[in-house]
Amino acid sequence: MIQSTNNWPLVDCHFHSEHSDDSDAPLAAFCRRAQQLGFSYICPTEHADFDPQDSGCGYLNIEAYSRDLKACREQFAGQMVILQGVEADYQSRFDSDVRAFLGQHSFDFVIGSTHYVDGFFVVKALLEAYDQDTAYRRYFSAVQETAASGLFDVLGHLDLLKRHSTTRWGAFDPRRYMDEIEAVLQAAVDTGTGLEINTSGLRQAPGETFPGLASLRRYRELGGEVLTLGSDAHRTTDMGRDIRSGLELARAAGFKAITIFVKRKPHWLNIDD
Numbered sequence: 001m002i003q004s005t006n007n008w009p010l011v012d013c014h015f016h017s018e019h020s021d022d023s024d025a026p027l028a029a030f031c032r033r034a035q036q037l038g039f040s041y042i043c044p045t046e047h048a049d050f051d052p053q054d055s056g057c058g059y060l061n062i063e064a065y066s067r068d069l070k071a072c073r074e075q076f077a078g079q080m081v082i083l084q085g086v087e088a089d090y091q092s093r094f095d096s097d098v099r100a101f102l103g104q105h106s107f108d109f110v111i112g113s114t115h116y117v118d119g120f121f122v123v124k125a126l127l128e129a130y131d132q133d134t135a136y137r138r139y140f141s142a143v144q145e146t147a148a149s150g151l152f153d154v155l156g157h158l159d160l161l162k163r164h165s166t167t168r169w170g171a172f173d174p175r176r177y178m179d180e181i182e183a184v185l186q187a188a189v190d191t192g193t194g195l196e197i198n199t200s201g202l203r204q205a206p207g208e209t210f211p212g213l214a215s216l217r218r219y220r221e222l223g224g225e226v227l228t229l230g231s232d233a234h235r236t237t238d239m240g241r242d243i244r245s246g247l248e249l250a251r252a253a254g255f256k257a258i259t260i261f262v263k264r265k266p267h268w269l270n271i272d273d
Contacts, residue, residue: 008247009269011260012240013043013085013109014156014196014230019065020047021056023234031072033239035079041260041269043083043109044069045230048101050094051116060086062105083262085109087156090146091116098151109228109261111196112152114160117142122161132169133176136161140180147187153261154194154228157201157210158184166205174214181211185219194226194259194266195219197249199242200233209242209249216253226259226266247271 012034017027027044034042046065049056066084073082086105088098090112102110117138120126126135139161147155157163159181162172174181188195198210216227229246233239250258256272 007273008271009041009258010037010039010240010243011041011229011258011269012039012231012233012243013041013083013228013260014045014087014111014198015042015233015239016046016087017044017068019044019060019068020234021049021059022047025234025236027068028072028075029236030233030239031076031080031082033236035076037240039080039240041081041083043085043260045085045087045109045111048086048088049115050089050097050101051091053119054089054115054121083108083260085111085261087111087113088152089113089115090149090151091142092145092149095149098149102151106263108263110151110153110264111156112146112149112154112193113156114139114143114146123164126161127165127168132165135165136177137180140177140184144180144184144187147184147191147193150191150193152193153264153266154196154226155184155188156196157198157232158195158215159211162206162210163201163204172206172212174212178214178218181215182218182222185215185222185224188219189222189224192226194228195224196228196230197246198230198232199246200231200238202242202245203238209246213249213253216249216255220254227255228259228261
């Protein structure tokens, strides 16, 4: 069982249930797992995809998701806070679609993620389309557009490309692309967009979070204050996984609090002890 470090709050603000096209786990199962692990706050962030080539485009049923979440809140009342979030894929060519979607629906928390670059899916196709430097520079340019849009509470998995590039090109060295990364971080600070510590990279090939310590520290140095934590679980066994490591990383990067969002407003949870 995961235990809180120094009585720090356990939170997981990024995971996907059967309301996302790439998970088949019931939301209630995630809630039960979180309750067993002693989590204080959780926030499912179901996929909202806008690119017709994506299998998840049009999959999310907001009404069904909201009904399910309401039932879970009633079932686990008094045991933990269950917020409602979404992970929206952002491409500048679908900007109006994303804006319309967010204007039509109310969420507690919205992650903005970059899953496509130049029409290529970042998990594999982008790596095959370009050489290493071109792929990374095109990727971070797209992430900068996501940050500059100002539409999101945080940027999802800042350096996601390393998830599969690690096995193709070796360990990711952020120093090689620090100019591009800093441009993303500055755009985030300028628009009040936070970052997340996405712990899924610790159980994948990179062996480190998205992003790693260097990027988190630089964000803090630039004045960034908003930092959330999420496992990016798509199955219940990964719910809350490595969140303790994420809390320790947040401290190492200079943060004294982590953030949760309620009705799109940030609330800070102290980890300065």
